[in-house]
Amino acid sequence: MQAASTWDWTPGKKTILEDATACSSEYEWMQESVASPDGESLAAIVKLGDEEFTMCVNGEPWENVFEKAWNPKYSPDGRLTAIVMTDMAWTVAIEAEAWEETYDFVWNTSFSENGEIVAASIQSEGRYGWNVDGTPWDELFENANNFVLSKDGSATAAAVQVKSLAQADIAGFQSGIFSVAVGGVAWDSIFMNCWTPAFDATASKVATAIRTSLYDYSVAVDGKAWPASFACVWEPAFNPATGEVVAPVRHQGAWGMAQDGKILWKPAFFQCWRPAFSDDGKILAAIVAPEYGKFTVAVNGRPWEAMFPVVTDLVMSPDGATIAAQSSEDNVNFRIMVNGKVWNGTYDMAFGPVVGPGGNVACRVEKAGKQAILLNGKAYPESFDQAFDPIFSPDGGKVLIRGVAGGKYQRIVAEAGAFKG
Amino acid sequence: MSTIADRRIEDAGLEAGIARLTPEKIKKTIEAVLAGECGARLKTYIETCVRCGMCAKACHYYMSHKDPSYAPVGKVKQTMWEIINKKGDVTPEFIHQCAQVAYTECNLCRRCMHYCPLGIDTAYIMSVVRRICHKLGVTPQYIQDTAHSHSATMNQMWVKDDEWIDTLFWQEDEARDEMPNLRIPLDKEGADFMYSVIAPEPKFRTQLIYQAAYIFNAAGLNWTMPSFPGWDNSNMAMFTGDSEIMARIERQHFEAAQRLRVKRIVMGECGHAFRAVYDMGNRWLGWKWHPVPVVHSIEFFWELLTSGKIKIAQKYPGPVTVHDPCNTIRGRGLMDKLREVVNMICDGIVEMHPNREHNYCCCAGGGVINCGPPFKNVRIVGNKIKAEQLKATGVKTCVAPCHNCHGGLDDIIHKFDVGMELKFLGDIIYQCMEKPEAE
Amino acid sequence: MLKKSLMLLAVAAVSLCFFGPAAFSQEDMKNVPNEVFGAPRRPAAVFPHDAHNEKAQIEDCAVCHHGGKDGKMDKEDMTAGTACVECHPVAGAPGQTSLMRAFHKQCVGCHLERKAGPVACGQCHVNK
Amino acid sequence: MNQLYDLAVGPLTWLAIGVFVIGSLYRLAAMYAMAKKKDGPYLTYMSWRFSLRSIMHWITPFGSLGWKENPALTIVTFIFHICLILVPIFLMSHIVLWDQFKGISYPALPDGAADLMSVAVILACLYFIWRRVSDPTVKFVTSCQDWTVLILVLLTFCTGFLSYHQIGSSLVMTTLHILCGEAMLIAIPFTRLSHMIFGLFTRAYIGSEFGNVRKARDW
Numbered sequence A: 001m002q003a004a005s006t007w008d009w010t011p012g013k014k015t016i017l018e019d020a021t022a023c024s025s026e027y028e029w030m031q032e033s034v035a036s037p038d039g040e041s042l043a044a045i046v047k048l049g050d051e052e053f054t055m056c057v058n059g060e061p062w063e064n065v066f067e068k069a070w071n072p073k074y075s076p077d078g079r080l081t082a083i084v085m086t087d088m089a090w091t092v093a094i095e096a097e098a099w100e101e102t103y104d105f106v107w108n109t110s111f112s113e114n115g116e117i118v119a120a121s122i123q124s125e126g127r128y129g130w131n132v133d134g135t136p137w138d139e140l141f142e143n144a145n146n147f148v149l150s151k152d153g154s155a156t157a158a159a160v161q162v163k164s165l166a167q168a169d170i171a172g173f174q175s176g177i178f179s180v181a182v183g184g185v186a187w188d189s190i191f192m193n194c195w196t197p198a199f200d201a202t203a204s205k206v207a208t209a210i211r212t213s214l215y216d217y218s219v220a221v222d223g224k225a226w227p228a229s230f231a232c233v234w235e236p237a238f239n240p241a242t243g244e245v246v247a248p249v250r251h252q253g254a255w256g257m258a259q260d261g262k263i264l265w266k267p268a269f270f271q272c273w274r275p276a277f278s279d280d281g282k283i284l285a286a287i288v289a290p291e292y293g294k295f296t297v298a299v300n301g302r303p304w305e306a307m308f309p310v311v312t313d314l315v316m317s318p319d320g321a322t323i324a325a326q327s328s329e330d331n332v333n334f335r336i337m338v339n340g341k342v343w344n345g346t347y348d349m350a351f352g353p354v355v356g357p358g359g360n361v362a363c364r365v366e367k368a369g370k371q372a373i374l375l376n377g378k379a380y381p382e383s384f385d386q387a388f389d390p391i392f393s394p395d396g397g398k399v400l401i402r403g404v405a406g407g408k409y410q411r412i413v414a415e416a417g418a419f420k421g
Numbered sequence B: 001m002s003t004i005a006d007r008r009i010e011d012a013g014l015e016a017g018i019a020r021l022t023p024e025k026i027k028k029t030i031e032a033v034l035a036g037e038c039g040a041r042l043k044t045y046i047e048t049c050v051r052c053g054m055c056a057k058a059c060h061y062y063m064s065h066k067d068p069s070y071a072p073v074g075k076v077k078q079t080m081w082e083i084i085n086k087k088g089d090v091t092p093e094f095i096h097q098c099a100q101v102a103y104t105e106c107n108l109c110r111r112c113m114h115y116c117p118l119g120i121d122t123a124y125i126m127s128v129v130r131r132i133c134h135k136l137g138v139t140p141q142y143i144q145d146t147a148h149s150h151s152a153t154m155n156q157m158w159v160k161d162d163e164w165i166d167t168l169f170w171q172e173d174e175a176r177d178e179m180p181n182l183r184i185p186l187d188k189e190g191a192d193f194m195y196s197v198i199a200p201e202p203k204f205r206t207q208l209i210y211q212a213a214y215i216f217n218a219a220g221l222n223w224t225m226p227s228f229p230g231w232d233n234s235n236m237a238m239f240t241g242d243s244e245i246m247a248r249i250e251r252q253h254f255e256a257a258q259r260l261r262v263k264r265i266v267m268g269e270c271g272h273a274f275r276a277v278y279d280m281g282n283r284w285l286g287w288k289w290h291p292v293p294v295v296h297s298i299e300f301f302w303e304l305l306t307s308g309k310i311k312i313a314q315k316y317p318g319p320v321t322v323h324d325p326c327n328t329i330r331g332r333g334l335m336d337k338l339r340e341v342v343n344m345i346c347d348g349i350v351e352m353h354p355n356r357e358h359n360y361c362c363c364a365g366g367g368v369i370n371c372g373p374p375f376k377n378v379r380i381v382g383n384k385i386k387a388e389q390l391k392a393t394g395v396k397t398c399v400a401p402c403h404n405c406h407g408g409l410d411d412i413i414h415k416f417d418v419g420m421e422l423k424f425l426g427d428i429i430y431q432c433m434e435k436p437e438a439e
Numbered sequence C: 001m002l003k004k005s006l007m008l009l010a011v012a013a014v015s016l017c018f019f020g021p022a023a024f025s026q027e028d029m030k031n032v033p034n035e036v037f038g039a040p041r042r043p044a045a046v047f048p049h050d051a052h053n054e055k056a057q058i059e060d061c062a063v064c065h066h067g068g069k070d071g072k073m074d075k076e077d078m079t080a081g082t083a084c085v086e087c088h089p090v091a092g093a094p095g096q097t098s099l100m101r102a103f104h105k106q107c108v109g110c111h112l113e114r115k116a117g118p119v120a121c122g123q124c125h126v127n128k
Numbered sequence D: 001m002n003q004l005y006d007l008a009v010g011p012l013t014w015l016a017i018g019v020f021v022i023g024s025l026y027r028l029a030a031m032y033a034m035a036k037k038k039d040g041p042y043l044t045y046m047s048w049r050f051s052l053r054s055i056m057h058w059i060t061p062f063g064s065l066g067w068k069e070n071p072a073l074t075i076v077t078f079i080f081h082i083c084l085i086l087v088p089i090f091l092m093s094h095i096v097l098w099d100q101f102k103g104i105s106y107p108a109l110p111d112g113a114a115d116l117m118s119v120a121v122i123l124a125c126l127y128f129i130w131r132r133v134s135d136p137t138v139k140f141v142t143s144c145q146d147w148t149v150l151i152l153v154l155l156t157f158c159t160g161f162l163s164y165h166q167i168g169s170s171l172v173m174t175t176l177h178i179l180c181g182e183a184m185l186i187a188i189p190f191t192r193l194s195h196m197i198f199g200l201f202t203r204a205y206i207g208s209e210f211g212n213v214r215k216a217r218d219w
Helices: A170-175 B012-019 B023-037 B038-049 B054-058 B061-065 B072-085 B092-104 B121-134 B139-155 B161-178 B207-216 B241-260 B271-285 B299-305 B335-345 B372-383 B384-393 B403-416 B425-432 C001-026 C049-056 C099-114 D001-009 D013-037 D048-058 D064-071 D071-091 D092-102 D111-134 D136-141 D144-163 D170-190 D192-215
Strands: A010-015 A029-035 A042-049 A052-057 A067-076 A078-086 A089-094 A105-111 A117-125 A129-130 A141-149 A156-163 A178-180 A193-199 A206-211 A217-223 A244-249 A254-259 A262-269 A273-276 A282-292 A294-299 A310-316 A323-329 A332-338 A361-367 A370-375 A398-405 A408-415 B193-196 B265-267 B294-296 B397-399 B421-423 C067-069 C072-074
Touching: A029 A067, A042 A067, A042 A408, A042 B207, A052 A078, A067 A105, A067 A217, A078 A105, A089 A105, A089 A117, A105 A141, A105 B161, A117 A141, A117 B161, A117 D144, A129 A141, A129 A156, A129 A398, A156 A193, A170 A262, A170 B139, A178 A193, A178 A206, A178 D092, A206 A244, A217 A244, A244 A262, A244 A273, A254 A273, A262 A273, A262 A282, A262 B299, A273 A310, A273 D013, A294 A310, A294 A323, A310 B012, A332 A361, A370 A398, A370 B092, A370 B299, B023 B072, B023 B092, B023 B121, B038 B072, B038 B294, B038 D013, B038 D192, B054 B335, B054 D064, B061 B384, B072 B092, B072 B121, B072 C072, B072 D136, B092 B121, B092 B384, B161 B207, B193 B425, B207 B425, B241 B265, B241 B271, B265 B271, B265 B299, B265 D071, B265 D092, B271 B294, B271 B403, B294 B299, B299 B335, B299 B425, B335 C099, B384 B403, B403 B421, C099 D001, C099 D092, D001 D170, D013 D170, D013 D192, D048 D192, D071 D092, D071 D111, D111 D136, D111 D144, D144 D170, D144 D192, D170 D192
Parallel strands: B193 B265, B265 B294, B397 B421
Antiparallel strands: A010 A408, A029 A042, A042 A052, A067 A078, A078 A089, A105 A117, A117 A129, A141 A156, A156 A178, A193 A206, A206 A217, A244 A254, A254 A262, A273 A282, A282 A294, A310 A323, A323 A332, A361 A370, A398 A408, C067 C072
């Protein structure tokens, strides 16, 4: 989430809504609420009547009403979107304005990092593709999934089915029917499977995990497969500095990391996935399991000492100096790990650490049904029935806390010193 | 006495598969699987089996045919022993036989483990045979197609991303006629549980989604379903021997739950899906236990009924019998809870014998029913013993909390004129519960 | 080996002159006496004393009727006339060889060594 | 013959025991190493409680479904294995040899009992042979090795029985008996008889999987 300096960063608490469930129109029900990035608004889908759905923002419903609405999301620049249906046709509504183009189905609303570009997956007459800011791909496909939007929003890609397949035609499938389409144009090369395409830093190249036969896995970059194949691969990632591509690979029963088809981290792990780079490409981290049932984070191939049954939500600061993740045991006893050190508290749930400028780490956690915000291991004294993920101020010195407590929706700007718990 | 060679069945997948094989490829592949993926378990199982034949009576195929080549040990003899004795020097035709035995004549139900004094896991040995067949590209056409679907769409039935969501909206609409404020909450972060189903539910058995949604709404539960891939908990790749795709599906399923920050995963009434999620996928992925607790519908309904969140208005009439699905009974020990649930919702149980962990398999599981029409007759005739078991109860209703079991039992009920109706727990609960809107 | 045997023979020959009479006093012996075992579980071992010794060319009593001290056998010490059980109690104790073991070692041991004479159980403990 | 007896009762005995003990230990160690290397994840589910629970049920006659459904085989199997293990260890003639050669002595089975038990083993072997010939399921899976080990046990006990009863040449019969017994010992680590070494572990593993993971009985 990109915080803007224009937001109100005056430390202190502001009650935005005395009643978070209030709406000036009478409604049958209100659904789960979403908070705007700047914390000034709280929105939720409300059902006003038969086939009458809309968004209610800070107690005021949109003027437009739709037959259906779902997937409310704020863009990073604070625009409220929802996927809506009118006359059986679907589209995306942004701040109450629906795109003119409608489709047989729309889902997967996505945003560029700065929020300026809004894109969504569409299906029109059984053909699939991306729609960016209301404009669909020129060519749609028989099927498309694994949709991905570049960080800057300038490019879209998806795994697409480029050949038709008769029912139960296993030979046809094995000869390859999938490819990757970038901006609606499919690669010439066809594979059995394409998964998890990813853009490079300049949004000009795409790498994807592929399966070329029932047992041969590899990575294709701009349609060209690595010469080497592996027993299995997971999601590839581009080195933002050099453009090299890495992907976790399985070789002789163990997982390691390959770069451009050659082994980078010796396959010695029970698991290795979610590779992440620092901006300078010098630090590569991934979630790994050095032993069976014991997970941690490996940085440039070296695992942290602290190991837990489950590790998820790996995040890294752009400079690579701060790497955080969360761990759990049987989906409880959640802990936050930062650079290999484990914070003291354990929680019933953690919602993924957030790394801020300057290497501070914040996280929303839940204990006994109450949610709280942690900064560098210490909790903000107030807890919420429902909170939203913390957002750092541009200088990293303050944390924006958003949450509903006692029915009130509050917006709190907290300085580091305020986290005492 | 016959052997597998005497009952060869033509299948497009198997024929095309063996047509591609050469002796060199077979030997190389077998050696790679045995050396690379098998260890002390397979070695001790093969070596210490004393060939006593006690396991014969465990297998419904054997009990139905009384033919030694259907006994668990007979199946091992016709496949794995031969493979090991000949060090992989076997013919393509032999691989066809291996595939037919392992995919279509063994349900991996594990009943034979209650018969082997040495604790030899025949289901595991058959899984290794399947793994070899998969690695050789010799798999029955229809189950391979579902494995392809899994790989391409992360669900078993080629359901596209939007079709899933659309189906949920449709069922939500349908159910709102009955319960106007009913919701199927999509992507609700932090819900108490994520409900996952198998792809045949949105494809063919949408009423099950309807019923589940109705029950959860009536009970006032905090639940969700993912709008993105990971919603399907079934896993046919596990049964073709494609461990890599098996694991990819399970990763997607667990990560869906993790992404939604739910406390638990509640699974619909499916057995093999439960096995994949509870016992298999997590291991291949390196998680010793499942990263998010996994609860089968049997147990979940038990919780709802015992906590009073749902109440039964009137019990389902007439005594019923209970079928124990292998993957939730032998695989998870839910036999007591299953009976408690059935007793709470039905007018008593007439037990089949044997029952509980010792119950005969439905003969559909383990991917056998998914191998499709070519093998259907063998599968049905091979479970005469189950039909007799059903008949002997004398009741008109059988509760079977598993999709595959429904498929398998339905077939034998028709073939052998058992005259019995099959019910999911959800069917009966939905039918018999106190309905808030009805008042 | 040969040297040792010659030595033994020489010793035996000399001894015979002194102790000969005592040795011949067991001419009626057909079995190893086993009464001392109380309720023996096998028939008494067949042992025609004189015929055996003649066949085996044993002339020195001490070859079998040895003496000993502190658990060490002494082949110089002739003990004919002393009941075996006096030194080899039925129930062996630390430092003492039990009677049964003494008999078995004495007989079978020698037979094995000389590669002659009965060695298997049933060859001596012949059922009636 | 004396020399053969000498060989059998001396060096060959030590060889047999050595091969049996060292061979068994080696096979156990090698199997464990292999399990750790290749079945590592599965070892982590092992549990003493569920291992013992499973073993207890299966060493109890009729304590499991398999035993219950095969009553004749169960009775014969239990008698066979109990006698097969007890007789060689507690037979007086064997203890006497331990006593004679090593000064090791411990209480022996009464002769009558031991004799009866040996007869039981022989009859059990005959039953097994009959089963292998007449039961189509068993016949279908029986191979040369099954016959070899079965005949080996039968011969050992037959010659033992004959020696005890002094039928035939005592020396010949006893020598044969010892040689058969030694062959059996040597065979244990390298044939199906290795179920004696591994059986408890395979049982314990599946008991652990069922008890620890699947929360269900495995008997």
